[in-house]
Structure formats: C-alpha cells, structure tokens
Amino acid sequence: MCDVLGTSLGPCMGQVTPAAESCATTGDDDCDGQTNEGCVCVPGTTQSCYSGPAGTAGVGACKAGTRSCNAQGTGYGACTGEVQPQPESCMTAADDDCDGQTNEGCAGQTCAVYQENFDDGTASPLSAGVYKVEWCDDYIPLASNTPLCMTGRTLRTNESTIDPTIWVYKGDASCTSVRLNYTYYQFALANVNVSYQQSNDTIESCEKSGSFTSVTGHNALQACTVQTQITxxxxxxxxxxxxxDHGTGQNALWIDNLSLELVGCGC
Structure with missing residues (x-):
C-alpha cells in the first residue's frame, strides 16, 4: 500500500511464499508443482493392520490391530493389538491357531497336575496357573497316628464329621475328567465313599452343599491298598x-500319596 505522501510502498501483505511440504495438508506447500511428495499418510491417522497369514484374521482368536501415522507423515508405527495364530492350546476354549477348529488333538492328552503326600502337615493348594486345587475339611494327624504300612503323615477322615473334599478347577481348558489315585488304609469298615459334585465355582466353597454322586467305596481292611484311576x-x-464322604460308619480312613491327573487336556 502506498503511503499518504505517495513516496513509498508499505510491506507486502497476504502473500503466500513456499514452505516446507506438509503431509498434514492437501496443498502444494513448497509450490514446486507436486503435492505431498514423500508423504505416506496424514499425521495422527490410523489404519487397520494384520501381519499374520492370509485368511486367518477374524478366524478364531486372530484379529487385526491398528497402526498410527507418525508426526511427519512419512510412515506408520508398529501394528498394535493384533492377535496372530498361536500353537493350539488345550488350556483355552479358543481356536488359538485360527484354523477353524478348536482344541484339535486335545482329547488324547493328559496332565499330571497335582501330587500330595501330606508329610509337611498340610494339604497344599495349587493356586498358580489355569488349573487350581484347593481343600476343604482336611485333617492331617501327627505321624505317630500313621498306620505301620504307610510313612510320614497322612490325610484322615474322622468319624462322620470330617469329610476331606478336594476342589479341582480346570477353567476353560478342554479337560473332560480328573483321575484320582491314592493309597488308603482302614482298621475296620469306615463306610467312606468317594463322591463328586460338578460346579462352575471360580473360588472353592467350603463346605460345599448339595447333592454328591458316589463313585466308589473302600472295602479292604488292615492293609495299605492302592486305589487307581478313579475317574x-x-x-x-x-x-x-x-x-x-463319611457315611454312617465311625471308623477312620487314612489316605496317602494322593495324585490328580487331568484327562483331555495338556499341562
């Protein structure tokens, strides 16, 4: 703009001169006749991404993730949140390898999940991992009360008031059953039956009420007897x-070297 005397011009206003090319705009910022040269994406925008094998995204546990454009617009960051195929696990209910099948090959597997000899005076729980084992009403007398054919300390029922109960939790694993193995001894018939109740409890409930189904009893007297693969x-x-489960009998049943094996799933 000319000044009031007409002797000079003021500064140039409103001009747009070349600037560094910006990937955040759609214009030719550096005025070289090209638009967004060197740009890959608009800074801050995101897009879906998946680096697993073709045809597996959206199948089973597999899913796509997202990646974000960097501040310069010159490329995308890492793909986050995607789930690629993993080896099939019998400990989940998902199609881990994303082949359209769930827990294939698990039916023939077993897992020796727990063993207890009670010698430290406790019936120890199993609390880490997918599988869990906990006890209710465990009574472990001093070693001096152990029958001569057993060693160390033992688990014992006592009259009709103590019914040792094991809670076994498999979670979402494919296990179909649990096998129970142990050694028992009774001086006289104790009328103790192994019984069970299925449950979806995620934490053991002691004392568990409701109906129990009897599986087997204990017939041998005054001998250490191995009871195997009670399913x-x-x-x-x-x-x-x-x-x-102590029935009407008042005599004790001693139990030692108890182990649990899960069937139809891996460890």
Whole structure:
C-alpha cells in the first residue's frame, strides 16, 4: 500500500511464499508443482493392520490391530493389538491357531497336575496357573497316628464329621475328567465313599452343599491298598468337588500319596 505522501510502498501483505511440504495438508506447500511428495499418510491417522497369514484374521482368536501415522507423515508405527495364530492350546476354549477348529488333538492328552503326600502337615493348594486345587475339611494327624504300612503323615477322615473334599478347577481348558489315585488304609469298615459334585465355582466353597454322586467305596481292611484311576467327569462344568464322604460308619480312613491327573487336556 502506498503511503499518504505517495513516496513509498508499505510491506507486502497476504502473500503466500513456499514452505516446507506438509503431509498434514492437501496443498502444494513448497509450490514446486507436486503435492505431498514423500508423504505416506496424514499425521495422527490410523489404519487397520494384520501381519499374520492370509485368511486367518477374524478366524478364531486372530484379529487385526491398528497402526498410527507418525508426526511427519512419512510412515506408520508398529501394528498394535493384533492377535496372530498361536500353537493350539488345550488350556483355552479358543481356536488359538485360527484354523477353524478348536482344541484339535486335545482329547488324547493328559496332565499330571497335582501330587500330595501330606508329610509337611498340610494339604497344599495349587493356586498358580489355569488349573487350581484347593481343600476343604482336611485333617492331617501327627505321624505317630500313621498306620505301620504307610510313612510320614497322612490325610484322615474322622468319624462322620470330617469329610476331606478336594476342589479341582480346570477353567476353560478342554479337560473332560480328573483321575484320582491314592493309597488308603482302614482298621475296620469306615463306610467312606468317594463322591463328586460338578460346579462352575471360580473360588472353592467350603463346605460345599448339595447333592454328591458316589463313585466308589473302600472295602479292604488292615492293609495299605492302592486305589487307581478313579475317574470324575467335569461334564459341562469348569470344576468339580471330590469328597471322601463319611457315611454312617465311625471308623477312620487314612489316605496317602494322593495324585490328580487331568484327562483331555495338556499341562
């Protein structure tokens, strides 16, 4: 603009001179006749991404993730949140390898999940991992009360008031049943039956009420007898209570070297 005397011009206003090319605009910022040269994306925008094998995204556990354009617009960051195929796990209910099948090959697997000899004076729980084992009404007398054919300390039922109960939880694993193995001894008939109740409890409930199904009794007297592969089904439940259920008998049953093996799933 000319000044009032007409002797000079003021500064140039409103001009747009070349600037660094910006990936955040759609214009030719550097005025070289090209638009967004060197740009890959608009800064801050996101897009879907998946680096797993073709045809597996959206199948089973597999899913796409997202990636974000960097501040310069010159490229995308890492793909986050995607789930690629993993080896099939019998400990989940998902199609881990994303092949359209769930827990293939699990039916023939077993897992030796728990063993207890009671010698430290406790019936220890199993609390880490997918599988869990907990006890209700465990009575472990001093080693001096152990029958001569057993060693160390033992688990014991006591009259009709103590019915040791094991809570076994498989979660979403494909396990179909649990096998129970142990050694027992009774001086006289104790009328103790192994019984079970299926349950979806995620934390053990002591004392578990309700109806229990009897599986087997204990007939041998005054001898250490090995009881093997007592099979307890999970059915459609995630857990099961296994009880040494004292009936009308008043005599004690000693139990030692107890182990649990899960069937139809891996460790």
């Amino acid at each position: 307890i089904p999970f059915g459609s439940s995630k857990g099961v209570y296994i009880r040494f």
